[in-house]
Amino acid sequence: MCHLGYKIKISGLVQGVGFRPLVYELALKSKLFGEVRNDGFGVEIILSCTQKECENFIENLKNNLPPLARIDKLIITQISIPNYENFSITPSLKNAKSTPMLSDFALCKECKKEFFDEKNPRFLYPFITCTHCGPRFSIIKSLPYDRTHTSMQELLMCEFCKSEYEDPKNRRFHAQPISCPKCKINVFLKNPKGEILAKDQEAFMQSAKFLKEGKILAIKGMGGFHLMCDAFNEEALKALRLRKNRPKKPFALMCKDLQSAKELAFIDEKEEALLGGVLAPIVILKAKKAFSLIAPDVDKIGIMLAYTPLHLLLFEYFKGSLVATSANLSGESIIKDEFNLCQKLSEVFDFYLDYDREIMNASDDSIAQVVNGKTMFLRTSRGLNPFYLERNF
Structure with missing residues (x-):
């Protein structure tokens, strides 16, 4: 037997961000029955309830x-619905692929x-992550x-990750990049010939040692490789400018945390x-002193904080x-x-840190x-691209 209820269609940034688990949680708290699912336009909610x-x-x-999450459009329609005995998250509708593609975000x-x-x-x-x-x-x-449409496709989840992935009350519910040390993404330290020198934790320890010695490393981040060196090793900075043919253009810095950044620049509340x-962008800041090899002839410095694990x-x-x-x-x-890194820049870096999850789209x-x-x-790139404007036709 059917009775009247409500269908709520929501478009915007509502997939892959923990939106359905929130709907599920709120429905349980409100003691409402129905269902929620992804569709080609965003999220569809069916509620057995009164208008109020x-x-x-x-x-x-x-x-x-x-x-x-971001809601761009919300449409409510009163419809005839079946009798629901609970509230559930149901499989996605396989219709038009018009849902916005999401950006990458900081930890x-x-x-x-x-x-x-x-x-x-x-x-x-x-590689710790969640839907947030x-x-x-x-x-x-x-x-x-x-997950089957991402570069995580080849990496099978362990039972622990799978249990979180399938739990609507967990913030890793349908977090597509989910993994852990049991089903890990492998990290490798290599020389310019592609030969493996160290793996996983040892690769990070050896990378840090090379950086302290003044070496230049290419390090694979979220959207591509960075060339990195000790920011206060003059010989390393000179070598990087020479090898990259970048005599004057300022370099950006990456700091571990805000405290480290405040030692180098004046930072107000907005910054x-x-x-x-x-978004964790590079922020142009007023430098506390001159950094002649990092940002020649300017009184500002670009700093970002470590934004990935x-x-x-x-x-x-x-x-x-x-x-x-x-x-x-x-x-x-x-x-x-x-x-491409080894083909184009093998004479610029001394070693590179790589991992076996492929980057599909650079940023x-x-x-x-x-x-x-x-x-x-x-x-505007990482965290802001792709960018969407809601249009009404």
Whole structure:
């Protein structure tokens, strides 16, 4: 037997960001029956409820959005629905692929806390992530955004990860890049010939040792390789400028945390929020002193904080700050794979740190500056691309 209920169609950034688990949680708390699922336009919710209950549910939903979620359009229709005995998350509808592709985002606070927790299964694991953070755009091959359509396709989940992935109450519910040390993504330190020198934890320890010795490393980040060296090793800085043929253009720095960044630059509240936010761009800041080899002839310096667990693990072994400039030839985009890295830049770096999850879509670091209290983006890439505008036809 059927009765009247409500269908709620929501479009925006609502897939792969923990939106359905939130809907599920709110429905249980409100004691509402029905279902929620992804479709080609976003998320579809069916509720067995009164008009007032539906309005309260939507208001509650808007006030408790996950960190990365955004609602662009919401359509409510009263429809005839079957009798539901509970609320469930049901399989996605396989229709038009018009859902926005999501950006990559910096490591969230929850994952960062777990990363440094010795009792956590993902303690110091360089690819810890959840639906609130991590790679999206850089790993996706095609829509819809499911694991089988990403570069995680070949990596099988262990039972522990699978249990989290399938639990609607877990923030890793349908987190497509999920993995852990039992089903890990492997990391390798190699020389320019592609020969493996070290693996996993040892690779990070050896990389830090080489950086301390003044070597230049190409390090694979979220959207491509960075060329990195000790920010305060003059010989390393001179070598990087010479090898990359970059005599004057400023280099960006990567710092482990905000405290390290504040030792180098003046940082106000807005700049602090930018540095530690989900976008984690390079922020142009007022330098506390002259950095002639990093940013010649200017009184500003570009700084970003370590925004992936891989970078954080490197800083566990390297104490200091690092130059982090895009691994590319002048005028070309950032390099995302080891073949092109070794073909084009083998004479620039001494060693490279690679991992076996493929980057499908390259993205450079976004660059921002706060001017008269307003944030201006000088380059929009990681965290901002792809960018969508809602249009009504």
